Amino acid sequence: MDRRENVLVFGQPGVGKTHCLAALAQELVRAGRRVLFTTCTLLVQELLVAKRELTLKGLLKRLGQWE
Numbered sequence: 001m002d003r004r005e006n007v008l009v010f011g012q013p014g015v016g017k018t019h020c021l022a023a024l025a026q027e028l029v030r031a032g033r034r035v036l037f038t039t040c041t042l043l044v045q046e047l048l049v050a051k052r053e054l055t056l057k058g059l060l061k062r063l064g065q066w067e
Helices: 017-030 040-052 056-063
Strands: none
Touching: 040 056
């Protein structure tokens, strides 16, 4: 967490990836940390929209503020 690295989880549908990460995020929030919980698909869509609208630099700055 202190290195501010992304967490990527891969696996078959229905094996509990989202459930596990939601529990991890909940514990981090309880510990006073700020977390961004999103899917890769939504993040990529948001980045593409920002690129198209020439606001990518601002979005990357906002995303960089998450722990």
